[in-house]
Amino acid sequence: MRLFWIAVALLTFSAQANEPTPLDYAEFDACALASGETLAPCRIGYRTYGTLNAGQSNAVLVPTWHTGKTDAHVFLASPDVIDPERYFIIMVDALANGVSSSPSNHSKTSGSSFPTITIADMVDTQHRLLTEHLGIDSLHAVMGISMGGMQTFEWVVRYPDFADRAIAVIGSTRLPTFDIAFWTARIQTLKWFRDCDRCDDSRLAMQAMWMTALVPTKLGEEVSREQTMATIAERAAADTLTIAESWDIQRQAEAMNTHNVARDFDNDMTKAAARVSSDLLIIVGTDDRVVTPEPAKTFATLTGAALIEFDKDCGHGEPGCNAAAFNEAVRLFLRDGTDRPAASAR
């Protein structure tokens, strides 16, 4: 009976840990952008988990993945991954994700008039959130997945003294040809979606294209060949994307396509890598065709970062594809730094 109540307590705790905390905002009059334009007003959404310690030494920043909002990242605030009992976790909505200033929500420059942004712009606004709004001048770690991994790479190059540790998961330092073509096809399809006013053909195309971003054998386990067309049609019918939101996706996709942490260093990745002083863990998927792994692997070599490469069946499926190994690697790296996760994952 006592065991039963302990189990219930644990379940309750898990359930609480998996509920997003309330959304807060940092409101700035204006944010300067890499393009030279200004975003005014400029709002950054965030949620926190845990408590900042007296020495301000336990803050972990988690920027969002492409189209993701902080509420979808709550699973990371867990004793298994980033323990909210131990860390003060700040999950931050990246620009143009529909929560922070975005084409879909901006009072003055909505839709196509929303300026083009960069991954560096996302990072700069997050730096202001921390320093100006939250009064935090250093991080124990920054960790992001996919486009969040791109922001993580930008963080450690752009603000090299800020984060003691950094974990870039299925992210990229700058997109290679394949990835740029991938997002270009996506952006073109968004134009079609708007031009034809959300026509079924464009939505079917988008769903079909997303399927081909997956690992073929894994996709086949998920959807049978006989159900392919029906599944594409079902997913298209269930897709609630609006034209306003299509601009959010486009501005973030454009930001990825121009992403390059070596931009301010003569386009020389060796020089960019030399800036890094954070202890760095890089996680990639061998067969990832959404964010292909080569740039991240190259950066691991240039920086001497710990590198974990998940097997070819995972594609862009991290961290869910190898959840146990992923969770352990992140948990141990946050606690102990470089040596442990690399050793435990190999």
Next chain:
Amino acid sequence: MRLFWIAVALLTFSAQANEPTPLDYAEFDACALASGETLAPCRIGYRTYGTLNAGQSNAVLVPTWHTGKTDAHVFLASPDVIDPERYFIIMVDALANGVSSSPSNHSKTSGSSFPTITIADMVDTQHRLLTEHLGIDSLHAVMGISMGGMQTFEWVVRYPDFADRAIAVIGSTRLPTFDIAFWTARIQTLKWFRDCDRCDDSRLAMQAMWMTALVPTKLGEEVSREQTMATIAERAAADTLTIAESWDIQRQAEAMNTHNVARDFDNDMTKAAARVSSDLLIIVGTDDRVVTPEPAKTFATLTGAALIEFDKDCGHGEPGCNAAAFNEAVRLFLRDGTDRPAASAR
């Protein structure tokens, strides 16, 4: 000096072998289709190389790949691959390729009114070309690449006593989920291309999508990241695709999506494989994301066929990616049958 003239003679011979022979046609009043519809009239284009021997034992049929015409297949009629001095090579234009009866050229049912066709329909018309038009009742071999490989698999199941040998190169016995999604995205984009009357956005999308069908690292060697957008734009501007031709592509893509050599065998690939009596060589690319290799590999297991798997960097790039190994495997298999190519390739 004598050596010089021999070299010139060889070069001349090579040059001659690389010129397409004249295009011929077999004209039928009508062709019955798997759909129950009839294609009338029904024309099949073909070109031959070499001479049929007295025993009619040296004919090799080569059906075309997706959107390919026989003139693009002439490189296979070479002493290095299928020697025209030794074999009577019949290259045949698959239905809907713009040469044989197609949406773009049909006098009565052009464009969208052209009936849907199947890979089996392609094979049936080729069987009629051989038996009714050319008076050939058996083949030394059938060999096809990509959609030609799909026709090859259909040949050996549908007409199991016809070809002594068969070589299916980067083909498929039936398309799995990933491949169907790939062609569905393509078909949707063709609809857009027509709806917007060949607008630039649709052409950019098609070129960008094709790039993402390639192996990322190989693509990066071919096109630098800085040149990605410009290259997509150049290729889109150079694309001469017409709306009429877009229907050719669509009908062939639909044929691939419904392709299934087990269709008449309770959808049971083991039963389909049991039909095969041809000596069979199957060549696949490990990392092929246009025609993914699993179905062909499964069929190799079911039939005991010789299997050559080219490495992950080739993608859908066969046979050019490993030309020397490919040529040797085909040449030896046509000459000696099963044992040699498998042994030589491993």
